[in-house]
Amino acid sequence: MSKFNELSKHFIKISRFNHLASICGWDQAAMMPSGGNDARGAALAELALHVHDLQNKPELAEWYEAADLEDLTKEQRATLSEMKRSWENDKIIPSDLVEAKSLASSKCEHAWRTQRGKNDWAGFAVNFEEIVKLSQEEAQIRAERAGTSRYDAMLNLYEPGVTTENLNAIFADVKTWLPNMVTEIIEKQKSETVMGFGNDFLIEKQKLLGLDTMKLLGFDFNHGRLDVSVHPFCGGVPTDVRITTRYEENEFISSMMGVVHETGHACYEQGLPKHLAGLPSGTARSMGIHESQSLFFEMQLGRSKEFLGLISPLLNNLFEEQNAGAFGADNLFKAYTRVEAGYIRVDADEATYPAHVILRYEIERDLVNGVIGFKDVPEIWDAKMQEYLGLSTKDNFKDGCMQDIHWTWGAFGYFPSYTLGAMYAAQFKAAMLRTVDVNKAINSNDLSPIFNWLSQNIWQKASLFSTDELVAQATGETLNASYFKQHLQNRYL
Amino acid sequence: MSKFNELSKHFIKISRFNHLASICGWDQAAMMPSGGNDARGAALAELALHVHDLQNKPELAEWYEAADLEDLTKEQRATLSEMKRSWENDKIIPSDLVEAKSLASSKCEHAWRTQRGKNDWAGFAVNFEEIVKLSQEEAQIRAERAGTSRYDAMLNLYEPGVTTENLNAIFADVKTWLPNMVTEIIEKQKSETVMGFGNDFLIEKQKLLGLDTMKLLGFDFNHGRLDVSVHPFCGGVPTDVRITTRYEENEFISSMMGVVHETGHACYEQGLPKHLAGLPSGTARSMGIHESQSLFFEMQLGRSKEFLGLISPLLNNLFEEQNAGAFGADNLFKAYTRVEAGYIRVDADEATYPAHVILRYEIERDLVNGVIGFKDVPEIWDAKMQEYLGLSTKDNFKDGCMQDIHWTWGAFGYFPSYTLGAMYAAQFKAAMLRTVDVNKAINSNDLSPIFNWLSQNIWQKASLFSTDELVAQATGETLNASYFKQHLQNRYL
Numbered sequence: 001m002s003k004f005n006e007l008s009k010h011f012i013k014i015s016r017f018n019h020l021a022s023i024c025g026w027d028q029a030a031m032m033p034s035g036g037n038d039a040r041g042a043a044l045a046e047l048a049l050h051v052h053d054l055q056n057k058p059e060l061a062e063w064y065e066a067a068d069l070e071d072l073t074k075e076q077r078a079t080l081s082e083m084k085r086s087w088e089n090d091k092i093i094p095s096d097l098v099e100a101k102s103l104a105s106s107k108c109e110h111a112w113r114t115q116r117g118k119n120d121w122a123g124f125a126v127n128f129e130e131i132v133k134l135s136q137e138e139a140q141i142r143a144e145r146a147g148t149s150r151y152d153a154m155l156n157l158y159e160p161g162v163t164t165e166n167l168n169a170i171f172a173d174v175k176t177w178l179p180n181m182v183t184e185i186i187e188k189q190k191s192e193t194v195m196g197f198g199n200d201f202l203i204e205k206q207k208l209l210g211l212d213t214m215k216l217l218g219f220d221f222n223h224g225r226l227d228v229s230v231h232p233f234c235g236g237v238p239t240d241v242r243i244t245t246r247y248e249e250n251e252f253i254s255s256m257m258g259v260v261h262e263t264g265h266a267c268y269e270q271g272l273p274k275h276l277a278g279l280p281s282g283t284a285r286s287m288g289i290h291e292s293q294s295l296f297f298e299m300q301l302g303r304s305k306e307f308l309g310l311i312s313p314l315l316n317n318l319f320e321e322q323n324a325g326a327f328g329a330d331n332l333f334k335a336y337t338r339v340e341a342g343y344i345r346v347d348a349d350e351a352t353y354p355a356h357v358i359l360r361y362e363i364e365r366d367l368v369n370g371v372i373g374f375k376d377v378p379e380i381w382d383a384k385m386q387e388y389l390g391l392s393t394k395d396n397f398k399d400g401c402m403q404d405i406h407w408t409w410g411a412f413g414y415f416p417s418y419t420l421g422a423m424y425a426a427q428f429k430a431a432m433l434r435t436v437d438v439n440k441a442i443n444s445n446d447l448s449p450i451f452n453w454l455s456q457n458i459w460q461k462a463s464l465f466s467t468d469e470l471v472a473q474a475t476g477e478t479l480n481a482s483y484f485k486q487h488l489q490n491r492y493l
Numbered sequence: 494m495s496k497f498n499e500l501s502k503h504f505i506k507i508s509r510f511n512h513l514a515s516i517c518g519w520d521q522a523a524m525m526p527s528g529g530n531d532a533r534g535a536a537l538a539e540l541a542l543h544v545h546d547l548q549n550k551p552e553l554a555e556w557y558e559a560a561d562l563e564d565l566t567k568e569q570r571a572t573l574s575e576m577k578r579s580w581e582n583d584k585i586i587p588s589d590l591v592e593a594k595s596l597a598s599s600k601c602e603h604a605w606r607t608q609r610g611k612n613d614w615a616g617f618a619v620n621f622e623e624i625v626k627l628s629q630e631e632a633q634i635r636a637e638r639a640g641t642s643r644y645d646a647m648l649n650l651y652e653p654g655v656t657t658e659n660l661n662a663i664f665a666d667v668k669t670w671l672p673n674m675v676t677e678i679i680e681k682q683k684s685e686t687v688m689g690f691g692n693d694f695l696i697e698k699q700k701l702l703g704l705d706t707m708k709l710l711g712f713d714f715n716h717g718r719l720d721v722s723v724h725p726f727c728g729g730v731p732t733d734v735r736i737t738t739r740y741e742e743n744e745f746i747s748s749m750m751g752v753v754h755e756t757g758h759a760c761y762e763q764g765l766p767k768h769l770a771g772l773p774s775g776t777a778r779s780m781g782i783h784e785s786q787s788l789f790f791e792m793q794l795g796r797s798k799e800f801l802g803l804i805s806p807l808l809n810n811l812f813e814e815q816n817a818g819a820f821g822a823d824n825l826f827k828a829y830t831r832v833e834a835g836y837i838r839v840d841a842d843e844a845t846y847p848a849h850v851i852l853r854y855e856i857e858r859d860l861v862n863g864v865i866g867f868k869d870v871p872e873i874w875d876a877k878m879q880e881y882l883g884l885s886t887k888d889n890f891k892d893g894c895m896q897d898i899h900w901t902w903g904a905f906g907y908f909p910s911y912t913l914g915a916m917y918a919a920q921f922k923a924a925m926l927r928t929v930d931v932n933k934a935i936n937s938n939d940l941s942p943i944f945n946w947l948s949q950n951i952w953q954k955a956s957l958f959s960t961d962e963l964v965a966q967a968t969g970e971t972l973n974a975s976y977f978k979q980h981l982q983n984r985y986l
Contacts, residue, residue, distance in 0.1 A: 023516070239532040
């Protein structure tokens with residue numbers, strides 16, 4: 001067998017263990033009773049260790065060398081390059097650190113689920129300290145190899161190619177125009193009235209609304225499910241994608257848009273090329289591109305007046321006893337594009353969202369680089385919230401630095417992906433408009449031209465190209481944040 | 494580290510991978526969308542192979558020898574012996590057979606879920622042929638090592654110590670008295686009237702009934718869940734036990750008693766000694782003892798008039814719009830002890846149940862031993878159903894040989910455990926009555942004396958003793974089927 005084929009077989013084996021990790025991880029967040037967590041954490045850590053061992057198989061270095069000399073197609077060459085990247089990222093972390101981080105994440109995430117509700121920073125800080133320590137160790141090892149800062153080394157895991165320097169520049173630019181724009185939008189919206197929706201939305205019906213919306217968005221229920229978790233996420237595997245949302249009895253707005261967002265992630269996963277299943281080249285390109293798909297669904301598509309025109313009859317049908325008059329597309333659009341400074345990132349509108357990301361970026365960058373300590377986080381959070389959004393989170397940890405799940409896993413370097421994703425999504429939409437009549441597609445209740453564009457330009461390309469190549473092929477240029485600015489201007493001003 | 498400790502550590506590692514297999518197996522049956530099955534099957538087969546590799550770790554033979562010479566406590570000695578038994582059972586099966594059987598089981602079980610509903614024997618037979626072939630291969634390897642028949646070698650996996658010779662004798666005896674007893678009971682019950690219950694039992698309410706019943710039975714919801722699957726089962730791990738049931742809108746009888754049955758399995762798992770977690774000595778003793786617990790819950794406890802007196806107010810409360818008059822304990826008892834020849838094993842009453850088991854036992858014994866072929870199964874099934882229960886299953890595969898999940902996994906040798914379990918349960922009940930006032934405990938709505946007896950005599954003893962030793966310690970004698978006969982006589986005649 002050629003060494004390229006040996007490597008492919010080996011990666012498919014690894015992907016099968018990762019399949020088990022994904023499903024058991026989903027279960028841990030969506031199904032598992034609390035008392036099961038210690039044993040689950042131990043089992044997942046054992047599995048992480050085993051996957052790490054597989055990445056450290058002694059023959060691999062030799063296989064890579066030999067495969068490099070083999071006569072490979074362009075696609076195989078890209079696959080080899082992604083296998084090598086994955087291997088190099090994994091093998092430099094020592095086994096005991098892999099196990100320790102897996103155990104600490106399970107513990108921190110699980111405890112956070114109840115600590116957050118209780119605003120228990122002191123309890124959280126105990127586990128968080130450990131997570132920060134282990135993440136710094138990991139970042140240090142990666143940084144030494146890559147010759148970068150610790151945080152740059154972590155960024156590279158989620159967003160290969162992006163650096164602190166890039167982000168500082170992008171975010172500095174955003175800071176020059178966004179605060180004024182937000183002020184203007186809020187001023188403009190003062191004169192608009194949004195009709196209220198009532199406050200009694202049975203969870204069973206909200207679930208039906210979510211399922212109907214997923215159907216509309218092309219989610220394949222033969223290869224996925226919708227469930228409930230504290231923090232909405234998209235997990236599972238491409239053949240079986242698990243998305244979650246959360247419900248409040250008194251409103252449907254956030255659970256519905258949460259479903260739209262996660263469905264964007266899910267359609268990307270479901271739309272990855274089948275013939276590359278199990279290979280690193282067949283996985284999603286980066287977290288930024290992943291977020292570009294969820295935010296394309298949520299922001300570009302989901303909050304458009306045209307799409308809300310499709311949601312309107314569903315709402316009328318399900319919740320007729322509520323204020324059905326409010327379910328018209330115009331009023332839904334007003335409600336779904338309301339701009340307001342708020343505490344919670346996942347509930348934020350698209351205009352204030354970058355502020356939430358920049359704040360987290362600045363904190364996690366300094367935390368991983370050791371410029372600040374874990375104890376400093378609440379105070380800095382509060383100061384930045386006041387500066388960027390005029391809100392104080394003093395002593396309000398649950399709506400402040402304890403609101404997100406990411407840091408409980410030590411996923412430092414992930415947050416910038418959200419704003420990069422929003423920017424990519426706007427750029428993709430602008431490019432799509434050159435060949436697809438998006439509004440016509442929505443108005444005729446056949447969204448397939450939209451999904452076909454995404455499938456051809458993003459989903460089917462998986463990790464066969466670098467992010468820059470992928471974006472340039474799809475849009476004619478690499479990341480250009482002006483499309484995002486333009487989108488906000490068009491929609492809100 | 495002592496070799497005993499090395500071995501223990503190794504088995505705890507294996508148990509962690511088995512944890513992942515259990516949860517993903519539960520998910521496959523209770524949560525997974527159909528399109529996820531191929532990838533799941535591949536992932537579980539890869540895992541089975543890995544566990545098999547761990548059991549084949551080259552150092553183990555040496556470790557067992559060294560550990561045998563170490564100064565061990567009695568409990569450690571029992572642990573060592575169970576580790577060795579597990580190792581010997583696993584290591585003799587070649588890896589490719591382990592993988593092939595795992596893949597074939599996933600495929601056969603998954604297809605069976607829809608084939609059964611369609612009565613599609615032809616479709617099922619394709620996968621079943623493969624399962625029979627692989628199981629025969631496995632049995633042959635085990636038989637050669639043990640110097641027994643193929644079927645005896647398989648029996649030993651589920652019921653160590655029990656042989657075809659034992660079972661032939663036990664079942665021959667049952668055949669001498671049971672048919673007459675069933676006739677007598679049916680005759681006697683002809684004069685009894687059972688009030689009907691109505692036919693509109695909302696599934697959501699049945700679920701609440703199930704949850705309330707589990708609470709009554711001491712199920713620990715911090716370490717387990719109740720869900721839905723085509724075939725009720727108890728899965729998961731001791732720290733997180735997953736039981737399932739199935740609901741019909743028009744009756745509550747079978748889902749409720751299904752829950753009671755699975756809760757018996759679950760309480761055994763939840764009640765296993767924590768300090769032996771992950772070690773083979775800390776697992777359930779055998780499938781027969783496992784069934785003794787589910788059948789103790791279902792038959793000895795669940796169908797008693799006293800216990801049904803606790804269910805009565807729950808039913809009145811949940812289903813008051815139905816025929817609430819029928820929910821009195823006397824009428825519930827009549828309904829739950831109705832004897833009638835039927836097609837479906839899991840719906841069978843305890844008097845006709847042994848006929849279902851003997852039929853399966855005789856078929857699977859001859860199938861594994863190669864006396865009959867997989868194609869012969871429907872015809873023999875029909876003939877035996879006519880002989881034992883006076884019912885024909887000609888061309889009715891779904892209520893005949895396709896009704897159970899066990900054979901889709903190749904779990905040949907499991908079925909006798911059900912009747913052994915019923916016999917053990919009756920024997921345990923008789924022994925329990927010497928020190929526990931069971932009816933008083935139930936009437937006072939505090940079942941803890943019953944659970945304490947089971948915990949001390951069965952659950953906490955896990956696999957520290959052989960089945961014969963366990964039963965003798967608990968009851969003063971080894972298996973004595975006359976308690977079962979006596980129980981039927983007392984309850985039904």
